[in-house]
Amino acid sequence: xxxxxxxxxxxxxxxxxxxxxxxxxxxxxxxxxxxxxxxxxxxxxxxxxxxxxxxxxxxxxxxxxxxxxxxxxxxxxxxxxxxxxxxxxxxxxxxxxxxxxxxxxxxxxxxxxxxxxxxxxxxxxxxxxxxxxxxxxxxxxxxxxxxxxxxxxxxxxxxxxxxxxxxxxxxxxxxxxxxxxxxxxxxxxxxxxxxxxxxxxxxxxxxxxxxxxxxxxxxxxxxxxxxxxxxxxxxxxxxxxxxxxxxxxxxxxxxxxxxxxxxxxxxxxxxxxxxxxxxxxxxxxxxxxxxxxxxxxxxxxxxxxxxxxxxxxxxxxxxxxxxxxxxxxxxxxxxxxxxxxxxxxxxxxxxxxxxxxxxxxxxxxxxxxxxxxxxxxxxxxxxxxxxxxxxxxxxxxxxxxxxx
Amino acid sequence: xxxxxxxxxxxxxxxxxxxxxxxxxxxxxxxxxxxxxxxxxxxxxxxxxxxxxxxxxxxxxxxxxxxxxxxxxxxxxxxxxxxxxxxxxxxxxxxxxxxxxxxxxxxxxxxxxxxxxxxxxxxxxxxxxxxxxxxxxxxxxxxxxxxxxxxxxxxxxxxxxxxxxxxxxxxxxxxxxxxxxxxxxxxxxxxxxxxxxxxxxxxxxxxxxxxxxxxxxxxxxxxxxxxxxxxxxxxxxxxxxxxxxxxxxxxxxxxxxxxxxxxxxxxxxxxxxxxxxxxxxxxxxxxxxxxxxxxxxxxxxxxxxxxxxxxxxxxxxxxxxxxxxxxxxxxxxxxxxxxxxxxxxxxxxxxxxxxxxxxxxxxxxxxxxxxxxxxxxxxxxxxxxxxxxxxxxxxxxxxxxxxxxxxxxxxxxxxxxxxxxxxxxxxxxxxxxxxxxxxxxxxxxxxxxxxxxxxxxxxxxxxxxxxxxxxxxxxxxxxxxxxxxxxxxxxxxxxxxxxxxxxxxxxxxxxxxxxxxxxxxxxxxxxxxxxxxxxxxxxxxxxxxxxxxxxxxxxxxxxxxxxx
Numbered sequence: 001x002x003x004x005x006x007x008x009x010x011x012x013x014x015x016x017x018x019x020x021x022x023x024x025x026x027x028x029x030x031x032x033x034x035x036x037x038x039x040x041x042x043x044x045x046x047x048x049x050x051x052x053x054x055x056x057x058x059x060x061x062x063x064x065x066x067x068x069x070x071x072x073x074x075x076x077x078x079x080x081x082x083x084x085x086x087x088x089x090x091x092x093x094x095x096x097x098x099x100x101x102x103x104x105x106x107x108x109x110x111x112x113x114x115x116x117x118x119x120x121x122x123x124x125x126x127x128x129x130x131x132x133x134x135x136x137x138x139x140x141x142x143x144x145x146x147x148x149x150x151x152x153x154x155x156x157x158x159x160x161x162x163x164x165x166x167x168x169x170x171x172x173x174x175x176x177x178x179x180x181x182x183x184x185x186x187x188x189x190x191x192x193x194x195x196x197x198x199x200x201x202x203x204x205x206x207x208x209x210x211x212x213x214x215x216x217x218x219x220x221x222x223x224x225x226x227x228x229x230x231x232x233x234x235x236x237x238x239x240x241x242x243x244x245x246x247x248x249x250x251x252x253x254x255x256x257x258x259x260x261x262x263x264x265x266x267x268x269x270x271x272x273x274x275x276x277x278x279x280x281x282x283x284x285x286x287x288x289x290x291x292x293x294x295x296x297x298x299x300x301x302x303x304x305x306x307x308x309x310x311x312x313x314x315x316x317x318x319x320x321x322x323x324x325x326x327x328x329x330x331x332x333x334x335x336x337x338x339x340x341x342x343x344x345x346x347x348x349x350x351x352x353x354x355x356x357x358x359x360x361x362x363x364x365x366x367x368x369x370x371x372x373x374x375x376x377x378x379x380x381x382x383x384x385x386x387x388x389x390x391x392x393x394x395x396x397x398x399x400x401x402x403x404x
Numbered sequence: 405x406x407x408x409x410x411x412x413x414x415x416x417x418x419x420x421x422x423x424x425x426x427x428x429x430x431x432x433x434x435x436x437x438x439x440x441x442x443x444x445x446x447x448x449x450x451x452x453x454x455x456x457x458x459x460x461x462x463x464x465x466x467x468x469x470x471x472x473x474x475x476x477x478x479x480x481x482x483x484x485x486x487x488x489x490x491x492x493x494x495x496x497x498x499x500x501x502x503x504x505x506x507x508x509x510x511x512x513x514x515x516x517x518x519x520x521x522x523x524x525x526x527x528x529x530x531x532x533x534x535x536x537x538x539x540x541x542x543x544x545x546x547x548x549x550x551x552x553x554x555x556x557x558x559x560x561x562x563x564x565x566x567x568x569x570x571x572x573x574x575x576x577x578x579x580x581x582x583x584x585x586x587x588x589x590x591x592x593x594x595x596x597x598x599x600x601x602x603x604x605x606x607x608x609x610x611x612x613x614x615x616x617x618x619x620x621x622x623x624x625x626x627x628x629x630x631x632x633x634x635x636x637x638x639x640x641x642x643x644x645x646x647x648x649x650x651x652x653x654x655x656x657x658x659x660x661x662x663x664x665x666x667x668x669x670x671x672x673x674x675x676x677x678x679x680x681x682x683x684x685x686x687x688x689x690x691x692x693x694x695x696x697x698x699x700x701x702x703x704x705x706x707x708x709x710x711x712x713x714x715x716x717x718x719x720x721x722x723x724x725x726x727x728x729x730x731x732x733x734x735x736x737x738x739x740x741x742x743x744x745x746x747x748x749x750x751x752x753x754x755x756x757x758x759x760x761x762x763x764x765x766x767x768x769x770x771x772x773x774x775x776x777x778x779x780x781x782x783x784x785x786x787x788x789x790x791x792x793x794x795x796x797x798x799x800x801x802x803x804x805x806x807x808x809x810x811x812x813x814x815x816x817x818x819x820x821x822x823x824x825x826x827x828x829x830x831x832x833x834x835x836x837x838x839x840x841x842x843x844x845x846x847x848x849x850x851x852x853x854x855x856x857x858x859x860x861x862x863x864x865x866x867x868x869x870x871x872x873x874x875x876x877x878x879x880x881x882x883x884x885x886x887x888x889x890x891x892x893x894x895x896x897x898x899x900x901x902x903x904x905x906x907x908x909x910x911x912x913x914x915x916x917x918x919x920x921x922x923x924x925x926x927x928x929x930x931x932x933x934x935x936x937x938x939x940x941x942x943x944x945x946x947x948x949x950x951x952x953x954x955x956x957x958x959x960x961x962x963x964x965x966x967x968x
Contacts, residue, residue, distance in 0.1 A: 196788050199784060207774065207778060210773045214767070214774055217766050217770045217771075220767075224760040224762075227759060227760075228756040230756075235750060357790075361794050366963060369796075369962075370964065372801070372803075372956070373960035373961060375804065376955075376956035377957045379811070379949070379950075380954040380956075384950045386946040393939050394939060397936045397939065401936070
């Protein structure tokens with residue numbers, strides 16, 4: 001899989017090929033899925049190979065064994081630490097038991113995990129993450145410890161995030177309806193972005209649904225061709241001589257094409273449908289970040305309110321020359337510092353998001369461009385193979401009729 | 405053909421429908437239900453998805469070029485006792501191709517649009533095709549049955565306008581129309597099956613016994629119209645049957661169809677009940693009249709004959725001794741067995757062809773939906789674009805969407821053609837019914853022969869015994885002598901009947917043989933055409949689809965260079 005992804009916008013890394021040692025690089029490969037454990041507790045482990053020249057890393061190459069929940073841990077840590085940045089999405093946990101260990105599912109997951117890590121590695125900020133270093137380097141025991149510690153503290157269920165987001169949405173609509181004074185968050189630009197994000201997800205989900213169906217249709221057509229080929233061969237056995245042979249060859253071609261169709265079905269699944277699904281996940285990741293932003297904004301607003309109250313209170317105390325003034329002043333100053341911190345955090349998110357959205361759009365154009373290319377290439381190839389296969393029969397059929 | 409109508413009425417007394425027994429049960433055992441269901445389903449697919457197809461009009465059928473009008477033979481001897489089949493015409497060049505051929509003749513299904521697809525389909529007619537019969541069924545009209553009915557208001561039924569265009573002189577005229585109802589078609593089919601025993605007569609459309617409300621529903625009427633047209637067209641395509649009087653009368657004679665109808669069940673039973681006691685008590689009229697022998701024993705009237713033949717067939721199956729005459733024709737038996745296998749494989753192939761068509765339809769549909777989803781996305785991204793990367797993506801997406809929609813259309817078009825080609829399989833399945841029918845004509849004729857032979861031999865042994873007994877009495881035994889005379893008379897009549905039966909059997913065997921040859925020839929041609937058409941169609945559309953996607957692949961090739 002891709003080890004070096006070039007940045008076109010922010011990171012500023014040049015694209016001219018200089019000696020690898022001078023260029024900072026971080027390349028990750030996820031391979032070798034292996035089923036471990038028994039029964040209900042069985043799981044898949046992956047080999048993660050890191051090649052880097054970053055000084056913070058222990059060495060030029062490292063190999064560790066990781067499982068899906070380790071990736072989830074990393075994603076959650078990044079989400080907590082890098083608010084405002086669109087964290088690359090992870091493939092879903094599969095609920096359907098029997099599907100969990102099918103080779104196709106495992107391959108799709110492996111591919112998605114690989115892309116996940118490489119996206120992190122190519123992000124100028126995320127690639128510096130300490131948690132990433134932990135993930136890529138520590139042994140399995142340490143990893144397991146780290147993983148089990150973090151649950152409960154940092155883990156926020158997506159439902160909670162969505163609730164926060166919905167609160168903000170209703171708050172925004174209150175503003176629109178004139179119930180509250182306008183907040184910064186109702187900027188038309190951000191509104192547009194929110195609206196865009198939600199609609200985009202719907203459109204993409206529909207496209208992905210049809211892409212998935214298309215994969216299935218390929219498989220079904222493949223099956224039909226195989227069955228048809230067989231039946232034609234049997235029917236041909238009832239005919240004599242040249243006609244019988246023609247039938248038999250047609251049947252064989254049909255069976256051959258069946259295989260090609262299955263191949264294209266798999267290709268479509270991996271190279272077209274998966275990227276579309278990935279696109280959907282990426283949009284969902286943006287929504288999660290939006291929820292974080294709303295959260296930060298709410299926090300900032302609440303603090304601002306509290307500070308105002310404290311200020312009023314302080315003035316009152318100062319007027320009455322109360323001995324509590326000193327205490328109140330300290331509190332007030334602390335709160336003010338907190339308020340500034342909250343504002344700073346919020347503004348960081350806003351700034352980061354605006355950079356991220358540009359990056360996101362460019363990345364997606366590239367990703368989907370590749371997916372489109374794969375779709376077109378695969379379909380063209382398949383159609384050509386179909387045409388060639390059938391065409392090869394024509395001279396034989398001509399010969400048959402010449403003999404009649 | 406003068407005097408035909410008189411003959412018709414003569415025969416009315418003697419023949420009754422072979423399907424009397426079968427129609428006692430309301431099912432039609434010969435017609436494969438799934439077969440007709442499939443056909444209607446397939447026609448709805450091809451019609452629903454083929455916006456370009458015009459309604460079915462009719463086909464041109466080449467007349468047999470080797471049979472010039474002047475040498476037109478009478479294939480049925482009006483003297484009922486001998487249906488001698490004189491000479492087999494060469495059916496070799498009757499065109500029954502399932503789709504258009506070089507001469508631009510269209511098939512009875514739809515006018516195929518072959519311009520875009522390279523077609524080099526061989527017409528079965530080798531050379532000059534001069535004559536044709538074109539039949540169209542149209543204009544269904546509800547009519548009322550007058551009087552006679554118990555239901556107040558009367559029964560309503562539907563009639564169809566049947567238009568024939570032909571240049572065959574025997575038909576005397578170039579174009580004519582009649583109105584017929586489905587009952588008339590049943591009558592036609594029944595009369596044909598009596599007159600053309602041993603032939604592979606195209607099976608008629610199902611009776612579809614349904615409620616009268618359903619009868620009048622437009623969809624049902626339309627389905628039936630289509631089926632009738634196909635049936636009549638096939639009849640007109642059969643080299644022998646198309647020259648039949650029955651068909652001619654059906655197509656030409658205005659007003660009531662002057663063919664003997666299938667007599668109703670009750671009167672038949674009554675007839676038979678009247679006859680039976682006489683038969684049982686051994687009156688001279690017991691013996692099967694020679695002229696009746698040329699038809700199989702029918703229910704109602706011929707109870708005694710049925711009993712005898714049944715007894716004979718049981719003796720054939722379970723009796724210790726070999727029946728006097730058996731099916732010996734090895735070639736026939738071989739062919740019969742091969743045909744059984746063929747039918748099985750045909751049925752299987754027909755099913756798989758159906759699945760294939762459906763799968764191709766589905767993939768085209770889904771491709772179209774994907775294209776539409778992308779078009780919507782493109783529009784969305786273009787409208788809401790804030791960054792240039794979005795516009796680029798929207799442009800890419802539009803290319804893909806356009807290609808997907810085009811490909812979807814190609815799948816649909818290709819499929820409409822595929823349906824037509826693979827329809828040959830279904831056609832031949834239908835033909836198998838006719839084959840079974842012809843073979844059973846043969847076996848029932850054989851059974852009649854066997855029965856008569858057995859009867860003859862038992863009569864003769866009775867006569868012998870009587871003679872021996874009588875010779876022992878000096879001066880003769882008057883009563884015995886009288887009995888011997890009677891027996892000898894019976895034997896003579898029975899001998900005649902046996903000769904008739906044997907001739908009929910031989911005639912049917914000959915018909916079988918010729919039809920089998922014809923089937924083999926036509927089958928080879930039809931299947932070859934089917935394969936060629938199918939393959940060429942697939943190639944053409946696959947090339948088109950490949951082209952669309954190749955262009956998009958080219959336009960998006962820049963992305964592959966950028967990654968990794």
